[in-house]
Each structure stands twice: as structure tokens, then as C-alpha cells.
Amino acid sequence: MDVETARHRTRADIVDLRRGGTEPERAAGDAGPWLRANRALHERMAAITPNQLPGTTYVGMLRHIADASVRAVPGHSTRAEPYFEKRVTIHAELVGAIASGDEARTTAAAATHNAMT
Numbered sequence: 001m002d003v004e005t006a007r008h009r010t011r012a013d014i015v016d017l018r019r020g021g022t023e024p025e026r027a028a029g030d031a032g033p034w035l036r037a038n039r040a041l042h043e044r045m046a047a048i049t050p051n052q053l054p055g056t057t058y059v060g061m062l063r064h065i066a067d068a069s070v071r072a073v074p075g076h077s078t079r080a081e082p083y084f085e086k087r088v089t090i091h092a093e094l095v096g097a098i099a100s101g102d103e104a105r106t107t108a109a110a111a112t113h114n115a116m117t
Helices: 002-008 011-027 032-047 052-067 083-098 104-113
Strands: none
Touching: 002 032, 002 083, 002 104, 011 052, 032 052, 032 083, 052 083, 083 104
16 A cells, blocks of 8 residues: 555645644654554554545554553653654655655665564
């Protein structure tokens, strides 16, 4: 789906993705806001693809995971700063790759993203 997003992104999409890509960075270290910002960024990416089946499926999966997950305690630091920092870097590259429209770069960024647990 990320390559489809890279193929079909508009200038307005790029602005939104870059803006949305900074939200997880601002929330890094605070699990609840970070998870919400991360999910919003992924939902925005999914909204770009014209192929509604994978986009809708992906958003449904994200929402199910959010609903089924243990809720983070507001203001509680997970003490996982290195994890957050790495995720922020990975998401920044994914947004940059999609914005560039470079399919090979997007594929590599998505693979790195998906390999990070």
C-alpha cells in the first residue's frame, strides 16, 4: 500500500504527511499521545491510495488494534525513549520516501518500518 500511496500522493497530501509525521516526534516518550499520532499518520497514508479495499482494510485493522490494546496511562512515560526515537526516524524516512514518489525508496522504507517491532 505504501508504494500506491507514493504513486498517488498530491502536494496537499505531502504537506499533510509531513505535518502528521512531526506529531509522533512531539509525543515521543508518552505512549498514549504517541500511539494516537502514529495511528493518525498511518490513516492519512491509507487515505491517499485510490484502491479502497487495502486502504479500508488497513484502517480497520489499525482501529481494531487501538480498540483492543491496553490503554496507556496519560502522561506516563514508557521509559522506552530509544524505541520512540527509532520509530520517529523510521516514520520520517517513510514519509520522505512517499513524498519523493520514489518507489524503490518507499519499498525499502516500508520494509524497515515493518521489520521494527
